[in-house]
Structure formats: structure tokens, C-alpha cells
Amino acid sequence: MEVVVILIFASLIVAVGFLITFIYAIRNGQFDDLVTPSIRMLFDNKKNGETKIKK
Amino acid sequence: MSNRIKKNLSGDTAKNSQPECIHCGDPCGKGSLQENDLYFCCNGCRAVYNLLNDHDLDEYYSIENKPGLKPNRVGVENRFSYLDQENIREKLLDYTDGKVARISFSVPQIHCSSCIWLLENLYKINESVLSSRVDFQRRMLSVTFNIRELSLKDMVILLTSIGYEPEIRSSSLNKKPKDQSFRALYAKLAIAGFSFGNIMLLSFPEYLGFDSSLAESYSFVFAWTKILLALPVVLFSAADFFRPALNSIRQRHINMDVPVSIGIIVLFTRSLYDIIALNHAGYMDSLSALVFLLLIGRLYQKKTYFSLMFTRDFHSFLPISVIVKNKDKSSSVPLDELEEGNRLLIRNQEIIPADSILIAGEGKIDYSFVTGESMPVMVNSGEKVYAGGRQIGQSIELDVIKIPSSSYLMELWEQTSRVVEKQESISSLANRISTYFTPAILALAVVTALFWLFLDPSKILNSATAVLIIACPCALALASPFTLGTAQRIMGRANLFLKESKVIENMSRLTSVVFDKTGTITQSGAAEPVFVGAKLSSEQNSMVYSIVRQSTHPLSLLISDLLSGNKTLPLKNFNEQKGKGLKAEIMGHQIIIGSFEWVGAKEIDKADSTSIFVSIDGDILGYYRVANLFRKGLSEVISSINSTYSTTLLSGDNDSEKEKVSGIFGSDKNLFFNKTPKDKLSYVSSQIDSGEKVAMIGDGLNDAGALKAATVGITIAEKDSTFSPACDGILMASGFRMLPKFFKFSKDSIGIIKISFIISFLYNAIGLGFAVQGTLSPVIAAILMPASSVTVVLFTSLATTFMAKKRGLL
Numbered sequence: 095m096e097v098v099v100i101l102i103f104a105s106l107i108v109a110v111g112f113l114i115t116f117i118y119a120i121r122n123g124q125f126d127d128l129v130t131p132s133i134r135m136l137f138d139n140k141k142n143g144e145t146k147i148k149k
Numbered sequence: 150m151s152n153r154i155k156k157n158l159s160g161d162t163a164k165n166s167q168p169e170c171i172h173c174g175d176p177c178g179k180g181s182l183q184e185n186d187l188y189f190c191c192n193g194c195r196a197v198y199n200l201l202n203d204h205d206l207d208e209y210y211s212i213e214n215k216p217g218l219k220p221n222r223v224g225v226e227n228r229f230s231y232l233d234q235e236n237i238r239e240k241l242l243d244y245t246d247g248k249v250a251r252i253s254f255s256v257p258q259i260h261c262s263s264c265i266w267l268l269e270n271l272y273k274i275n276e277s278v279l280s281s282r283v284d285f286q287r288r289m290l291s292v293t294f295n296i297r298e299l300s301l302k303d304m305v306i307l308l309t310s311i312g313y314e315p316e317i318r319s320s321s322l323n324k325k326p327k328d329q330s331f332r333a334l335y336a337k338l339a340i341a342g343f344s345f346g347n348i349m350l351l352s353f354p355e356y357l358g359f360d361s362s363l364a365e366s367y368s369f370v371f372a373w374t375k376i377l378l379a380l381p382v383v384l385f386s387a388a389d390f391f392r393p394a395l396n397s398i399r400q401r402h403i404n405m406d407v408p409v410s411i412g413i414i415v416l417f418t419r420s421l422y423d424i425i426a427l428n429h430a431g432y433m434d435s436l437s438a439l440v441f442l443l444l445i446g447r448l449y450q451k452k453t454y455f456s457l458m459f460t461r462d463f464h465s466f467l468p469i470s471v472i473v474k475n476k477d478k479s480s481s482v483p484l485d486e487l488e489e490g491n492r493l494l495i496r497n498q499e500i501i502p503a504d505s506i507l508i509a510g511e512g513k514i515d516y517s518f519v520t521g522e523s524m525p526v527m528v529n530s531g532e533k534v535y536a537g538g539r540q541i542g543q544s545i546e547l548d549v550i551k552i553p554s555s556s557y558l559m560e561l562w563e564q565t566s567r568v569v570e571k572q573e574s575i576s577s578l579a580n581r582i583s584t585y586f587t588p589a590i591l592a593l594a595v596v597t598a599l600f601w602l603f604l605d606p607s608k609i610l611n612s613a614t615a616v617l618i619i620a621c622p623c624a625l626a627l628a629s630p631f632t633l634g635t636a637q638r639i640m641g642r643a644n645l646f647l648k649e650s651k652v653i654e655n656m657s658r659l660t661s662v663v664f665d666k667t668g669t670i671t672q673s674g675a676a677e678p679v680f681v682g683a684k685l686s687s688e689q690n691s692m693v694y695s696i697v698r699q700s701t702h703p704l705s706l707l708i709s710d711l712l713s714g715n716k717t718l719p720l721k722n723f724n725e726q727k728g729k730g731l732k733a734e735i736m737g738h739q740i741i742i743g744s745f746e747w748v749g750a751k752e753i754d755k756a757d758s759t760s761i762f763v764s765i766d767g768d769i770l771g772y773y774r775v776a777n778l779f780r781k782g783l784s785e786v787i788s789s790i791n792s793t794y795s796t797t798l799l800s801g802d803n804d805s806e807k808e809k810v811s812g813i814f815g816s817d818k819n820l821f822f823n824k825t826p827k828d829k830l831s832y833v834s835s836q837i838d839s840g841e842k843v844a845m846i847g848d849g850l851n852d853a854g855a856l857k858a859a860t861v862g863i864t865i866a867e868k869d870s871t872f873s874p875a876c877d878g879i880l881m882a883s884g885f886r887m888l889p890k891f892f893k894f895s896k897d898s899i900g901i902i903k904i905s906f907i908i909s910f911l912y913n914a915i916g917l918g919f920a921v922q923g924t925l926s927p928v929i930a931a932i933l934m935p936a937s938s939v940t941v942v943l944f945t946s947l948a949t950t951f952m953a954k955k956r957g958l959l
Contacts, residue, residue: 099370113340113343117336127284130286133265134265137262138208
């Protein structure tokens with residue numbers, strides 16, 4: 095039953111990892127624009143192999 | 150062209166008599182062009198179409214139907230010449246290293262997915278564009294391009310040529326976008342939520358009743374983990390409550406953040422004591438739950454505010470620079486470097502930036518931004534022209550007499566900003582409650598402590614702190630933002646866009662409504678007059694035409710426009726009676742044109758239109774019917790508002806339409822004509838001074854002062870990009886008839902907030918019952934506090950939506 099403590103801390107470490115990733119994503123501007131990507135993803139790509147230079 | 154696109158485009162021509170432009174959707178009337186089987190309304194649209202076609206971008210037309218915009222090709226080469234200047238370029242660019250540059254534009258014309266698609270495929274039109282990205286919600290376009298190959302000016306010209314002219318105003322020079330505030334809020338929310346969930350997990354032993362047996366040795370570890378998890382919540386996430394609370398205390402009043410902050414601090418310190426000294430569980434779970442829920446409320450508020458943000462200030466209306474002529478050289482000078490005596494060159498459609506004297510050229514100035522009158526004013530050389538007017542026609546030269554910061558427009562602006570900051574004088578409902586709430590709770594805590602002092606001193610700390618904890622007004626703090634935020638969104642969807650949610654509170658307290666006339670209760674754009682009666686011969690038409698040309702009455706101008714192809718004949722004994730009609734003698738015939746009394750007729754049908762009768766030699770041949778310019782549904786709106794509020798009409802026009810208007814308003818005692826903007830401002834101010842809560846419904850700049858002085862100032866906008874300086878809200882013309890419903894709905898919202906306050910008080914009462922007895926365990930706290938918050942949030946959102954449906958706004 096004592097293993098519960100180890101489990102809790104292991105899961106806490108994983109969770110903290112996610113939290114750090116989330117905050118990193120925030121600072122990188124991931125959540126600045128939540129509207130346009132939803133529209134952008136519905137555009138079709140041209141079939142003839144043109145390369146698009148994305149920012 | 151691919152077949153798919155051909156199918157989309159060719160279906161429209163046969164439907165109605167006028168084909169629609171396949172680019173922008175406007176009817177192709179007089180200037181229409183045809184290419185193959187495609188119709189365009191003008192050269193501009195055809196040019197854009199061909200440009201897109203040449204670059205293989207016809208998918209633009211398949212994403213949305215007729216998404217195109219008419220490009221404004223007037224003076225394109227010259228309009229952007231200021232972009233060649235180094236210092237201006239430097240201020241506008243986000244970044245440059247000499248080779249590559251990046252700039253963010255505001256492009257208000259972005260309105261659909263096709264726009265996004267096209268603007269992000271900009272590189273296909275010009276290779277020097279490396280990449281472009283659209284932020285749809287903020288209507289911004291960010292372009293990275295090779296500045297050595299494509300100058301900034303040429304890039305702006307490129308955008309203009311496809312219809313997406315960026316808005317570059319003097320405010321762009323110092324604008325910094327504000328998405329940093331969201332980032333901090335997201336981070337705080339994440340940390341609070343993280344701690345909330347994990348502390349609750351660690352509190353399971355208490356919830357399940359495993360108090361001591363199992364976790365004795367581990368309770369130390371668990372306890373300290375809880376403290377560690379709660380620490381960032383208090384220090385970082387809750388900072389948004391501590392700061393405003395401190396500020397408000399410094400200003401000697403108590404806003405909602407004060408009791409919240411007290412609650413958080415007491416929770417934290419009491420828990421620390423419980424955990425460390427008493428080896429109890431502590432209330433850290435309630436603490437982080439509390440902060441988490443409150444931050445969600447904040448986020449909701451902020452999102453609503455940003456999604457409806459439209460504020461523009463005065464500087465976004467003036468151009469960045471003007472052309473100044475120095476002897477024979479002309480140069481582009483930024484607005485703030487203008488001096489008295491500068492000779493300006495103002496071209497067609499350009500705005501006059503400063504009070505000046507006309508030196509050369511024919512001045513035809515449209516002052517609609519300043520006075521609201523759309524009739525251009527003819528100005529002769531030597532006469533004064535005012536800032537804010539727009540020149541129509543040929544280029545003119547002006548000598549500046551007043552530099553921009555002190556001209557008429559600015560004066561009006563400054564005058565209005567000196568008007569008392571009405572936002573503070575009517576404090577919000579929530580803040581007023583907290584003014585009473587906080588002392589009451591503190592008093593209760595003291596009383597409880599004293600009570601236990603005599604009965605059982607060991608319970609003092611327990612009960613007193615419990616009172617402070619459970620009485621935390623988290624539900625109170627959530628009721629307002631959620632109700633008002635939901636209400637604001639609903640109103641936004643019904644085309645009334647409010648600056649901030651506090652406006653709704655002000656709206657619910659109104660007692661009087663003041664309307665402007667031109668542009669507010671009347672629509673802009675007149676209809677063509679229709680002649681009712683036997684068709685007039687061309688000679689008779691010429692006679693009518695010759696007479697009406699002599700008059701400048703708006704109705705005469707309409708008829709004269711209609712008959713403009715006809716010959717003009719010489720007149721004798723021309724006579725015009727203001728508000729009644731015209732008469733003259735032409736080639737021996739007596740022509741009388743005007744109202745029914747003027748021509749001696751019996752009255753026919755009125756109310757729906759204005760009738761201008763034509764009588765030749767005593768015979769009434771018929772009348773011109775001019776459809777009423779009043780907005781649809783105006784009478785219903787006014788009569789509905791009349792029943793609850795006192796209404797007034799303030800007009801800058803003359804009183805020629807007085808009778809018609811008094812029919813709509815019910816009486817003529819509250820109609821005032823020939824009012825200048827200053828008059829309107831003083832009327833509204835005097836009403837406010839006498840205690841009324843006044844709503845001003847206007848159309849823009851010429852009632853800016855009145856709009857700002859009013860308790861609630863609403864501007865009526867015909868199109869998306871109206872300039873609206875001082876108002877609290879914009880009502881799109883299409884939503885005008887819902888105005889009474891909006892007023893009622895605002896009262897409903899305040900009622901909902903009051904009910905949710907009662908709900909949260911009930912929860913508080915239950916909790917306090919436990920607290921004063923000293924029996925408030927962490928479990929009970931952990932149940933009651935989130936429960937109260939969630940109940941309030943659910944109730945307010947559902948009730949507001951329900952009321953909106955009931956009022957017909959949803």
C-alpha cells in the first residue's frame with residue numbers, strides 16, 4: 095500500500111511535465127489566435143507539388 | 150479555368166433583370182462589363198478577377214460566394230507616397246534587417262474565409278512576398294517580404310489592388326497589440342487548475358474518511374505537497390485579485406476583489422496553521438478551486454470584451470501625412486509636423502487635416518463627418534474650410550491657419566473628454582454590494598470570536614477564520630461577469646456591440662432617450678422619386694426641371710437629379726416658399742410645384758411618403774412620391790420606447806419635416822431642430838444634471854459630445870467600418886428595430902444578477918451555519934464553495950439565454 099506514495103509522485107512529475115509544456119506553448123504564441131487556424135485547416139492544398147513557405 | 154469554378158459563376162445571370170457582379174455581388178447596373186459569360190459591375194472588380202485568374206488563384210471564388218471587394222483605385226499611386234519616407238517606414242515595420250521585413254497591417258475588409266485564403270496565398274501574386282498570415286478575429290495581416298525587391302509602398306499598393314487596402318492611420322504609428330494579457334491569464338489558469346486537481350487527489354483520504362490510520366507517516370509528505378502545490382496559486386494566480394484589492398483600498402472604497410482577497414489569504418494561512426501545527430488536512434483544495442473558478446470568470450469576461458472590441462480613437466480617422474507645397478516643390482509631411490501657413494494640396498476624396506483657407510481650386514467639401522450633413526458645401530477662394538471635411542472633385546490648395554491639435558474637430562473631442570468620467574460615478578452593482586458585504590462579514594467574524602471567547606475559547610480561531618473562509622463571495626464575483634458577458638455576446642449577435650459589460654448596467658437604469666435625426670432615424674441614401682399620374686410630356690418635364698433646379702431643398706434636388714436630361718427653359722417670377730413649394734411662369738404657363746396645400750389640392754395619402762405635386766395652369770397633373778427616408782419600423786420603436794422613457798429628438802436639420810416626425814413621436818413638444826453639436830451636448834448634460842439617466846442615439850461625430858456625456862451613447866452604423874469615437878455601443882442599422890428589446894433585456898440581466906446574488910447568499914447562510922459553530926470541516930468547505938460557484942454560473946448563463954429567447958433577441 096505504501097507504493098501509493100511512489101505512484102502519486104510519479105504521476106505528479108508527469109503532470110508537472112505537461113504543465114511546463116503548456117506554459118511553454120503559451121509563451122510561444124500557440125494560443126494567441128484561436129479562430130483563424132480553424133478556418134485555415136479547411137483549405138485544400140494544391141495537388142501539383144508546390145511548396146509553401148510557412149512562417 | 151477549372152470546370153468547378155465555371156459552374157459556380159455562371160448560374161446567376163438569368164435570375165433577375167440585373168446580373169450580379171461575380172466578384173463582389175453588387176448588381177451590375179449602368180457601368181457593367183461583360184467578358185465571355187461573366188458580368189462585372191465595374192472595371193475594378195474585373196481587374197481583380199483577372200489578376201487572380203492570371204495567378205491561378207480562382208479558388209478564391211469557390212470558397213465563399215462572391216467574396217470580392219471593390220478595390221479603391223482612386224489616386225493609388227499618390228496616396229501611399231508617404232510610405233517612401235524612412236522614418237515613417239521605420240515606425241510601421243515590426244522588424245527588418247535590410248533584406249527581409251515584416252509588418253502587421255490592420256485590414257478591416259477581412260470578412261470571410263476566402264479573404265484568409267487569398268491573403269495567405271499572397272506569395273503567388275508577387276514572389277517577393279515570403280509569407281503572410283491572417284488573424285481573423287483581430288482583422289490583422291502579418292506579411293514577411295523581401296524589402297529590397299518590393300518596397301513597402303508597392304506592397305500596400307498590391308494589397309489595395311486586390312481590394313484589401315490596409316488601414317494605416319496615425320494611430321498605427323504607435324500601436325502595440327495586446328495579446329500579452331491573455332497569455333498571463335492562460336498561465337495562471339493552468340497553474341490554478343493543475344493545483345486544484347492534484348490537491349483534491351491528495352485530499353482523498355479526508356473525503357473518504359481515512360483520517361489517521363493509513364496515512365500517518367505519509368500525512369507529512371502529503372501535507373507538504375499540498376502546501377507546495379498551493380503556493381504558486383496564491384503567489385502567482387491570485388495576484389490578479391490582490392492587486393486591484395490593494396488599489397481599491399488605497400482609494401478608500403471596497404470593490405469585489407477585497408473580500409475575495411481576504412478569503413484567499415485567510416484560507417491559506419489557516420490551512421498552513423492546520424497542516425503544520427495541528428496535523429489536520431487544511432483547506433488547500435478549496436483555495437485552489439476558488440482561484441480556478443474565479444479565473445475562469447475573468448477569462449470569460451476578457452474574451453467577450455476582446456471579441457467585440459471596436460474602439461477607435463480620433464487619430465485613426467486622420468491621415469498620416471499630407472502633401473505640402475513649398476514654392477514649387479511638394480513633399481509629404483506627417484500630420485504632427487504641420488505648421489501654420491503651410492500650403493496643402495488636397496486631392497479628390499482626401500480629408501482636410503486642419504482648419505485652413507482655400508487658396509486655389511473649387512472647394513466642394515463634404516462635412517458629413519463633422520456636421521452630419523451629406524450635402525457638400527461649396528467654398529470659394531478666401532473662405533475657411535474646417536478639419537474633418539472631405540474634398541470632392543478637383544484638387545485644391547489650402548493655407549493652414551490652425552495646426553491640427555487645436556482645430557475644430559479636436560476642440561469638440563477635447564470638450565467631450567472633459568465631460569465627467571461617467572463610468573466611475575455609477576458604480577457597478579457588484580461593487581456596491583461588496584461595500585456592505587465585507588464589513589458585515591468582518592463584523593460577524595468578530596461577533597463569533599467574542600461569542601466563543603466566553604463559551605469555549607479553544608474554538609475562537611477555528612470559528613472566526615471559518616467565517617471568513619466560507620463567506621468568500623466567489624459566487625458574487627462570478628455572477629456579474631457571467632451574466633453581463635453572456636448578455637453582451639447575445640446583444641452582439643443581435644447587432645448591438647457594446648464597449649464593455651458595464652454599459653448594460655447603465656442601460657438598465659435609463660429614464661430618458663434622445664434621438665438624433667439625420668442618419669439615426671433616417672437612412673442615408675435617398676430613393677428615387679416616382680411620378681404618380683399621367684405621364685408628363687417632355688416639354689412638361691422640362692418645365693418642371695427648369696424650376697426645381699433653382700431650389701436647393703433636398704426634395705428639389707432629388708427631382709432635379711431624376712429629370713437631369715431635360716432642356717432648361719427661361720423662367721419668370723420665380724418664387725420659393727420654404728417648406729411649401731415653388732412657383733414660376735414659363736412661356737406663359739403657370740407652374741406650381743409643392744405640397745398639396747401649395748397647389749390647392751385635397752390631401753391624399755401621406756405618412757408613408759412625401760408627395761410633391763405638380764400643377765400647370767391650375768391643373769394638377771400628378772405628384773412625385775418620394776419614399777420616406779425613415780428607418781423601417783421606426784414608429785413601432787418610438788412608440789414602444791415612448792411608453793417607458795421620455796423621448797426627445799434633436800436635429801441639426803431645419804424643421805421642414807416637423808409634422809411627419811411629430812406624428813411618429815406623438816407630440817411636437819420634444820422635437821428640437823437646428824441644433825448644433827454643442828447644443829446637443831448641453832441638452833444632454835442638462836438632463837443628466839437634473840438626475841435623468843439619458844441614452845443618446847446618434848450617428849457619429851456630429852453628436853460626439855452628446856454621446857459621450859450621455860449615460861449610454863449608441864451610434865447607428867450602416868456598414869462595418871464606421872468611425873465611432875465617443876459611444877458606448879454601436880447598433881448596426883439592421884438591428885434598429887430591436888432597440889426597445891435591448892433596453893428591456895438589459896433590465897432582465899440586472900434582475901438575473903440580483904437573483905444570483907440571493908442564491909449565493911443562501912449558500913453563504915448554510916456555510917456560515919457551520920462556520921459559527923466551529924464545525925466547518927475541509928470536506929464541507931470543499932463541497933459548498935465550488936457548488937455555490939457552479940450553481941451561480943449555470944443559473945446566470947441559462948437564465949440570460951432564456952430571457953434573450955423570450956425577448957426575441959436570440
